[in-house]
Amino acid sequence: MTIVVLVVFMAGAKDAKIKKMMADVKALKIQGAKNVAIAGARMLKISAEQSKAKDARAFIVELEAVSKKIVVLRPTEPALRNGQDIILSEIGAMKNLSLQDLKIKTAKICDDYVLEVQSVLGKIALLGSRIIVDGDVVMTHCHSNNVVEILKAAKKQGKKFKVIVTETRPLYQGKITAKELADEKIDVVYCIDAASASLMNRATKVLVGADAIASDGSVVNKIGTYQIAIEAKEHSVPFYVACGTHKYDPMTAMGYPEPIEERGKKEVVGKGELKVRGINVVNPAFDVTPKEYVREIITEIGAYSPEALVSILESENRSRPKRG
Amino acid sequence: MTIVVLVVFMAGAKDAKIKKMMADVKALKIQGAKNVAIAGARMLKISAEQSKAKDARAFIVELEAVSKKIVVLRPTEPALRNGQDIILSEIGAMKNLSLQDLKIKTAKICDDYVLEVQSVLGKIALLGSRIIVDGDVVMTHCHSNNVVEILKAAKKQGKKFKVIVTETRPLYQGKITAKELADEKIDVVYCIDAASASLMNRATKVLVGADAIASDGSVVNKIGTYQIAIEAKEHSVPFYVACGTHKYDPMTAMGYPEPIEERGKKEVVGKGELKVRGINVVNPAFDVTPKEYVREIITEIGAYSPEALVSILESENRSRPKRG
Amino acid sequence: MTIVVLVVFMAGAKDAKIKKMMADVKALKIQGAKNVAIAGARMLKISAEQSKAKDARAFIVELEAVSKKIVVLRPTEPALRNGQDIILSEIGAMKNLSLQDLKIKTAKICDDYVLEVQSVLGKIALLGSRIIVDGDVVMTHCHSNNVVEILKAAKKQGKKFKVIVTETRPLYQGKITAKELADEKIDVVYCIDAASASLMNRATKVLVGADAIASDGSVVNKIGTYQIAIEAKEHSVPFYVACGTHKYDPMTAMGYPEPIEERGKKEVVGKGELKVRGINVVNPAFDVTPKEYVREIITEIGAYSPEALVSILESENRSRPKRG
Amino acid sequence: MTIVVLVVFMAGAKDAKIKKMMADVKALKIQGAKNVAIAGARMLKISAEQSKAKDARAFIVELEAVSKKIVVLRPTEPALRNGQDIILSEIGAMKNLSLQDLKIKTAKICDDYVLEVQSVLGKIALLGSRIIVDGDVVMTHCHSNNVVEILKAAKKQGKKFKVIVTETRPLYQGKITAKELADEKIDVVYCIDAASASLMNRATKVLVGADAIASDGSVVNKIGTYQIAIEAKEHSVPFYVACGTHKYDPMTAMGYPEPIEERGKKEVVGKGELKVRGINVVNPAFDVTPKEYVREIITEIGAYSPEALVSILESENRSRPKRG
């Protein structure tokens, strides 16, 4: 059904650039919560520029419709939803401007949002880099800009450490991580996911990104993260998460479970391969790591235990208007 | 160095069939402790048939030399070593026979050994099948004949259960397991290795094979087994191992660590891929699961805790002559 | 001594209805924090209606005296104490009204409080129901309206799940739970308390109510809850608590231990039975489950880890006047 | 089906005394592995005395038939099965005697068996009593003669300790334990099963009996034992089991799971009570405590870890003839 919605929408998209971005977001070519949120803001900006609305009211209605289509591209991505919420509520507050002024403001709002999101990365990199010490062996999983930037910052500070990178089946995002780190002359040990338990006794820290933080302090991240968290606990290796606070999903406080995307079987097995009666190939994209496995979450506002982070964010969320 | 030895030896092999078998054993085309042990016995038999030795003494010396070359093909395989030990000590006990009689006897000893090893599988299948009950969801990893035969036997007994099969990177032996089970109309859930932690809360049992049992009750098996064992313990899911007693490696009681084969990088990454300065691709073929993770080991002589099994086997080993 | 106070008070109660309610509260006929808090509000309302005080000041003094007697009926029930605090502080704020107006307002304050408490249940039911998913097997203990309403709401949403209900010795409140769930056509497995460990491997979630939440995130609930929490942790089954925020006891932040009521031996053994010299029958009504066993607490303001919930509530409590 | 067998058999029983014993065994009036095994031996003796067989061969055939009926009374009791095996194999070894001599010998074999079983208790009491030290607080569950005798012996040695006794729903065997201990002037704390977790922090040892020991070192005992074992592990309180070696069930080494008797619902709920559509009352009589929870098993041949005990017993079992 999601796909149907997408097709309908993409047929209605007037602009090749947006079409391309949407397809890239949908196909996971644009990856990582930050990049997806930024792409969402940029798509809104392009839509605003191309809008043929006759007045401010129609303009806002149009943008809201576009935004709904954008959100549906990655229904499990709270950062995308949060970003669209923030931008639309700022636009909505200017509904009394003239259409022309509104268009100019909208472009600025989108640009500012992108800048702010981009600055998050720098803050996290700085904070997180302080946690790395000489001699560390940091295990990471999948690809996270926050993790890579932390490690790069630590390297620039002259710290000496190694990184164990797991390949992260089925899409091998570990390769991206390994290359980006090696480009910075960071020593990398690269292995299959199933080797993480054996290598855990060499690790001094685990550091991963997150796709979402839930109200009970759980961390939703790429499939395989929970496995590494269990291994880290079994070896008393501290488990760090690095992500912007936009990853916190306040809907989880209302009881909504964080949806776990089930992706296509073809990512796991070749076309037709194992298409045997009785074999059910499952491919969950994420898993959930409960609070007791997580030492702290490194965000742009500080590094806290997941429990403390949630209560700090909740008190702030309460003052922000919610989308309908 | 091992490779050098192999090359030297293979140059010296007079027979295409043995050469082929040796290459297959070396290249992991012949897989599984049982198959390798049987191949070892068959290679001895062929060597005996082709022997040009002039007398019984020379015949035995020749066979011992061949056996050393066979053992070196898979230096980390205790079943192969154990099998060669047993056969050679039986041949050695007949050194007073005429050369002709000795050749006949040797063929028979090799055949008997193969039959005995082959019967182990049936006994394990029967014992192990009793452990499966209606409603079970059994997680397994890699490919083990013992595991497959247990599950097939349980299915034939009319038991209703599912099996979760992990793909087992880098060589995907999980595919073989999935197909063999599906052929018997057993329901299979197939997933990447890193999904095992998320699926563990659905599993009622874990059942894997073993490459070696150490004297401290540790189980050496395909890389990824230890990871699943940790997850199983964290969820109080009992962890069963199925293997013949020939997997017990008495050398570990003498302090020798069970060697963990480090295999080629190409199994993990494509040719040239990630051949970046600073990236060290590691590919250990096995890992070690300590006794406290293992509920019991199902063997042809009974199902016991690893600790009890080792002491039962040790008392038997003490009465058998050891190879020099 | 508590009993003496009660007797004295009940002798002084002028009204049969209040007497009856007080006896019921004392005898646990009125059960559950919510029902007790509501009964407390209603008793205050009746007292206000029957008051023969000559002026507003005397009226308030009288109500405060009554309230003290009400609180002492269940000295270990924070919800009762919290409710009385809230009502009395609102009445106190109106001390300048005429006696007649004050009486009318008092009735309204009591009614409003009851309505608010009653709405809590609906909110918790909605939030909590979102956590239940198809295929769940939910273990519960004792009887909690919050738990029952969550499960009923989930059932109405068409979700398919089972519930394991423990009988909850010595008073068998599990029977009430089992019947209420079965009336809604929810599948129930009913068992003795001591069978919970054996059945835990079938459970996917534990969901219980709470009598009090302490400042360290501990949950005080019916005896047997801690046992189930330990079993759940041992099997990595997430442990949920459902209760209104009025269960939070801010006195615990001041170091006061949550009192654990020791109830009569006759609940455990028949009259005279085991009245043997040397046998000490103990009957604690509640036990304490520390934070590390609790995944999240589902309240009317959201579902949070116990640690986050306490800090959210503490910041709110700080702005409310405290009773002397 | 078991019941049908029983009815048929009891119809065929010629003797009121045996009928009574059989009914008592079946109805759990004769309880405890030892008592059941002794009753089995006595029933065989009475049958032998009343036999109208014409010759030794017919006599043995008759006894074997009786024995099969005895075993089926309690199909989950390895001690009964073991005892019948031992007696019948000794009788079988005398098949060449005259009928009259055989009858005399049979009576003696049965008597000797009873004496030997009875002496086990004394040996276990002596060994086990040495483990109790001044200041101990020993938690026990259900009723076990071995446990009671150990504690009585320790008391007689002048040791000062307390015992926490759980009531053991549904049949309250804890009452028997509490009374027997109090009769010996041992201090007893008596509580419901669900209070064991709360009281565990006062316990210094747990000591329970066993219905069966499995080949993986698991202990099968009254439902609720596993719960206490988990609690004991969580508090690092050592968990001791006291039982005769006849409780070891060698069939488990052949993969046979120890059967867990599911008993009638009426033991749990009153007649008709909770007979509501959708409520499934379950009443497993036993549960299984895996090896890692058990510090040691105290038997008449010594106190060992479960793993060591199994391997010691297995080496002895191998030399005893097995029943067909």
Add this chain to the structure above:
Amino acid sequence: MTIVVLVVFMAGAKDAKIKKMMADVKALKIQGAKNVAIAGARMLKISAEQSKAKDARAFIVELEAVSKKIVVLRPTEPALRNGQDIILSEIGAMKNLSLQDLKIKTAKICDDYVLEVQSVLGKIALLGSRIIVDGDVVMTHCHSNNVVEILKAAKKQGKKFKVIVTETRPLYQGKITAKELADEKIDVVYCIDAASASLMNRATKVLVGADAIASDGSVVNKIGTYQIAIEAKEHSVPFYVACGTHKYDPMTAMGYPEPIEERGKKEVVGKGELKVRGINVVNPAFDVTPKEYVREIITEIGAYSPEALVSILESENRSRPKRG
């Protein structure tokens, strides 16, 4: 290098009294965060009194310089840093006063700070004493005024309990604790640090002080605390920390690791002793106990889980001006 700074500073100190205090702080003669913070305030006060500055501005500059030297005496002591921050920011807010007024105010600010810090102890003693109950066996480590005052307060309330005191190598601060408690007629068991694991099964609570609280809820305290925390967790003995909220170090939220002072080898081994090539004597003064080991932290504002405490303090910290 720290030593060099100290030497330089001490050379510049004009006053013997300050010199003495500084030497005492440096040499750990003045111990405990509270005492060090108070000494810091007093040194500032003396410096202010002796100041020869010509105007308010120069006075403030001078005090800031002195303060920097004070902080560097114990760079790992957040309470000292926090205290200096608070005093200096209050002085800074009065920069428009005349020099004479400013001097008077400064003395008062320093005195008030000392009074406030001193009152913290009383509040913690009161709160914490409520947690102690009759029959408790409290294990403590090192010397903490908060712990001693809690136990003294509980004793004065007539509670009956014992305290296990570990000697706390290398400086044996446990002796001070033992004596102070014995002076109050509290029963003390005194032992070497390495005996704590063996004695843990007798303890009902662990209660220690803290040198710093980190933003992830970790507790930094005297070396050996983490060891006792692990043992307490292994035995399910609740682990309490008592300290003022000034121990919270907000710099840790910015990713700064709490520095662990490495102290001189002579504290561990006699002069010259073990000065053998290849032997590296290490002497970390503190260790880090992560949140999951800590039941609650008892502070002057309440007793909370570490996670809740951090978020409560963070919301308050955000409104206080930070030092540059």
Add this chain to the structure above:
Amino acid sequence: MTIVVLVVFMAGAKDAKIKKMMADVKALKIQGAKNVAIAGARMLKISAEQSKAKDARAFIVELEAVSKKIVVLRPTEPALRNGQDIILSEIGAMKNLSLQDLKIKTAKICDDYVLEVQSVLGKIALLGSRIIVDGDVVMTHCHSNNVVEILKAAKKQGKKFKVIVTETRPLYQGKITAKELADEKIDVVYCIDAASASLMNRATKVLVGADAIASDGSVVNKIGTYQIAIEAKEHSVPFYVACGTHKYDPMTAMGYPEPIEERGKKEVVGKGELKVRGINVVNPAFDVTPKEYVREIITEIGAYSPEALVSILESENRSRPKRG
């Protein structure tokens, strides 16, 4: 009382050399199970040489009396008891020899026993050294010849590793260990006992000696061992024990607890220091580490899990005559 016995005995000792040895054994100057057992054998030999018995029978009676006095010097040392048992039973078997022959034989029996015990060390060193691998960081506690010899052997094999040595209060045997290892050019990190938890994340193995092995697989060793075992388990660092099989104490299988020597307070506190009313200085010399913390025990007959080792030794013990 033990002291009284000693005084009486020493008064009766006829020989200065024995007196000296006895005093040294008693005063822990002769340390380590092996050295004590050897000293015991040598004292028997000297006694035999000095014997003035008139015939073989009196000679044996005399030696038995001496042996009893020797055993009582270190009542908690099973190796001493085992050694005396073995020597006396061999002497007893020769009671028909002439007195002169018996004296000669006795000397030889004692010498042979010493040689055998001494060879144990070499075997353990060889076996254990195989377990050390390049890059290892081995934590050890107290002083054990077995541990030192293993590490020296591994060093001689060219392996590169570090050793963390804890000082081992109260008697600082860690200093001996540190010096002996440094003499062999092994890198040593030396720290107080309480630092072991903090350093555990750097350790790859723990290796300690043992004073006794109990029948449940527990290891009795110097106080502080259990603490390190808990820390090792918490960090999944494998815990190895190295000791001769003469450390197995078969009395524990009979329920006898391994006695834990309580040593004088002066070892812990200076003379008179802390001699305050209400302070009870305790000084247990040993603690008990249960089986689940121990990966394997390295002995002269092989390296096994504690459970397997006990059952192997028990089967051997059964064939040896026991002392009365």
